Amino acid sequence: MSDARFEDGGEGPLRLVAQDADDLRVISTLVQDAVLPVTEMKHDAKRRRFALLLNRFRWEDRSEAEAVGRAYERVRSVLVVEDVLKVQSYGFDRTDNDLVLSLLSLDFAAGPDGTGRLTLTLAGDGAVALDVEALEVRLDDVTRPYRAPSGKVPTHD
Known part of the structure; x- marks a missing residue:
C-alpha cells in the first residue's frame, strides 16, 4: 500500500495563522498529540522566531478515515511563533538528542499592550514558555x- 495523498482526499495542506486566543484554540486542537524529536525545536533569537517541526496527527481527517475504513494519518508540519522575546523550558532535558516530545496544547496568557506568554504543554509535565x-x-x-505508524488515534490516560 502507498501513503495517502492530499489529492486523494480532495483537500490541501493546512496553512493557518493565529493572532488571538480564539485562533490559537483552533491551532492547538490541530497540533494536539503531535510528536517531535527535541532536536526539531529551534529558537532564532536574531529573528525573534521559535519553530518546531512536528509529526502532526490529522485530527481534521479522523472522521473521514473512520467512515471509509482507511488508516489514520499524520503529516509533517511546521509550527512557527513570531516576535519571541524569551524562551524557557521545563520538565525535560533539551540536550538529550534522543528525546521525543509529545505536544498536548498551546495556551496564551495575555499581558499588557498585546504582549503575553505562550505555553506549549508537553506530555510528562514538560513545557516550553x-x-x-x-x-x-x-x-x-x-x-x-502518511499512514500513522501506530495505526491508532492518540489517547491519554
Whole structure:
C-alpha cells in the first residue's frame, strides 16, 4: 500500500495563522498529540522566531478515515511563533538528542499592550514558555499525509 495523498482526499495542506486566543484554540486542537524529536525545536533569537517541526496527527481527517475504513494519518508540519522575546523550558532535558516530545496544547496568557506568554504543554509535565511581543503563530503542513505508524488515534490516560 502507498501513503495517502492530499489529492486523494480532495483537500490541501493546512496553512493557518493565529493572532488571538480564539485562533490559537483552533491551532492547538490541530497540533494536539503531535510528536517531535527535541532536536526539531529551534529558537532564532536574531529573528525573534521559535519553530518546531512536528509529526502532526490529522485530527481534521479522523472522521473521514473512520467512515471509509482507511488508516489514520499524520503529516509533517511546521509550527512557527513570531516576535519571541524569551524562551524557557521545563520538565525535560533539551540536550538529550534522543528525546521525543509529545505536544498536548498551546495556551496564551495575555499581558499588557498585546504582549503575553505562550505555553506549549508537553506530555510528562514538560513545557516550553515563550514570552512574545504579540501573538502570531503559524501552522503549515509541509509534506503529504502518511499512514500513522501506530495505526491508532492518540489517547491519554
